[in-house]
Amino acid sequence: MHAINAENLVVRVGGIRGRNAVDGLTLRLGRGVHGLLGPNGAGKTTLIRTLATVRKPSAGTLSLLGIAADGGLRPVRRRLGYLPQHFGYYKRFKVREFVEYLAWLKEMPPAEIPGAVATALERVGLADRAENRMKSLSGGMIRRVGIAQAIVNSPEVLLLDEPTVGLDPAQRLRFRELVVELGQRSCVLISTHLVEDVAAACTDVVLLSEGSLVFQGTPADLATAGTGEHVGDSPIERGYSALISQNAGGAW
Amino acid sequence: MNAHHPSEEMLRRYARGDDMAADQLWAVESHLETCAPCRGRLAPEPIATAVWAELAPLIERMPQMPRTHAWRRRVHGWVSPAAGPWLVMILLVTAAAVALDQLGSGAGVSLVLLIAPVLPVLGVAASWGRALDPAYELTAATPRAGLPLLFRRTTSVLAVVVPGLTAASLLTGLGPSRWLLPCLAFTVGTLALGALVGITRAAIVLIAAWVLAIVAPTIAFSRTSVALDLAATPVWAGVLLLGLAVIAVRRMAFTGLEANR
Known part of the structure; x- marks a missing residue:
């Protein structure tokens, strides 16, 4: 059983004259850390929202943890x-x-709540800030509270949309460690535009362009797609720009 | 590192915490830090194992941090954390309306009656929706998101608005039958319209309708609008029932982001 199973998923945004932000996506994700990459406007956030069940797909089917996500959502959301x-x-x-x-x-x-809250705050390194008001925290700390609230219920599906924004380099390293740890027993999907995060922490890469799946495989597979003439500082960045330019006529 | 492993005797004394010469203690400790086999030789004392076995479950159960006060948790089970300042403002507006009515500046029109329908709309908009609730998207993804939580939050708004208006109507000598139904009808109307177009938009539409249909004629003709007359009671009751029906049909809308618009 896959934790996330999407079949020909279509999500329309922007009302009557809108567009399909996710356009016929078929995606199966199991346990592990999956990096969701793609240029701006590729549909990453819409996809994550749909997987988080806050947005209804316009067409196609979605099941999470083996349960169809169209009726009673409470058991899945827990x-x-x-x-x-x-x-x-x-x-x-x-x-x-x-x-x-x-x-x-x-x-x-x-x-279970007090213990779970303490554990979650410890895992993001905020145990000593537990009694501080939210307004007194820095941007990076706020982001870590966001990660703490996401993992407090030991979720089996963890969806993180741009979690490393605002984290300093040391915090990002710590975050990668945490994510690798979480990926051993849950399905973690991280949307990011930082290719090096994916290379360091993810077991699997999902590349999205204009709402469709362009590539799914290991970071090493992604790296082999690029050649010396593609834009990028690392093999995986070159692989990324190779696949994106094939599909959308440019990384912009 | 150190090829010279400490003797059994030395390790036992270290483990028991016996008196040891400082240099010996230091040597054993630094050796243990780098030598995994010797750490393995530090066999746990049977007594220590037994004590730990009894302690561990206790430690698991004991809260590591103080919990939020019970009353605060209970309040947030009903009141949206974003709504607090708005509820205070609603009470202040009610008090101001009473004061103006007492001074007689309304020229025969009761201000309390005029604001009664719109107060809960503000409260509901503050409790649900992306305009005033910063954590709306987080909330929308949780299992509690949905009609039961929205009803709880709406109840808490009414629990502030209705006693406030009751006190106001006692002070100004206004019968509760004049304002209670419009107040409830606007509350349910916000939820019903919210299920269709989003709570924030619904609140804006209803406040605009209230200004155009009730406030404007009142000011223009200096007399209370017919909508707030006792004769309009069946109409308000009808609106209330229609609203409840729409909410019942569209209840699933509140489990997603769409009702937050």
Whole structure:
């Protein structure tokens, strides 16, 4: 059984005169860390939102953890972790309070919440900031609270939209370690535009262009697609630009 | 590193925490740091194992950090964390309306009656939707997102608005039958329209409709609009029922992002 199983998924955005942000995507993802790459406007955020069940697909089928995601979503959502691209939070909440509130929204058993919150904050290195107000944190710390709330319910499907934005280099290294650890027992999908994050932390790369799947494979496979004449500083970057320019006429 | 492994006797004394010469202690410790086989030789004492076996489950169960106060958790189970300041503002507006009515500046028109329908609309918009709730997308992805949570938050808004208006109507000598139904009809109307076009948009539409259909005629003719007359009661009741029906049909809309627009 795949944790994420999307079949000919179409997601239309922007109303009547809109476009298909995700256009006939078939994707199967199991346990591990999957990097979702693609140029701006490729449909990464729309795809992650659809997988997080906050957006309904216009066509096609989606099942998460073997359960069709079209009717009662509660059982699936309890096993889901989601960090949106624009992570909004309550400024007056303490860090611990905020993660606790999200744990409550995720319907965790009340007895398990304090321990789970402490563990989640420890994993993102914010245990010493638990009693601080959210408004007193730096951008990188806010992002880490976002990661903590996503993992607080030990999700089996973890969806992170641009999680490394605002993290400094040391924090990004720590984040990669955490993600590799999480990927051993869950299906982690990370949307990013930083190719080196994918090379370092992901077992699998999903490349999206104009709403369609362009490539799925290991980072090493992606690297072999590029040659010396393609743009990029590393083999994997060259592979990325090779595949994107084939499909969309330029990485821009 | 150090080819000279510590003796059994030395290790046992180290493990028990017996008195050792400082240089010996230091030598054993630094050797253990680099030598995995010797760390393995540090066999756990049977007593220590037994004590740990009893302690571990206790430590698991004990909260590592203080929890949020029970009352705060209970409040946030009902009131949206974003709505607090708005609820305070609603009470202040009610108080201001009472004060203006008492001063008699309304020229025969009751301000309390005029603001009653629109107050809960503000409260609901503050509780749900991307305009005023910063964590709307996080909330939308959780299992609790949906009609039950929205009803809880709406109830908490009404729990502030209705007692406020009751006090206001007692002070100004206004019967509750005049304002209660319009107030409830606008609340349910926000949710119903919200299920179709999103709560924020619904609130904007309803506030605009309220200004055009109720406030404007009141100011133009200096008399209370017929919509707030007792004769309009069946109409308000009809709107209320229609709203509830729409919510029942479209209840799944609140589990996604679309009702947040």
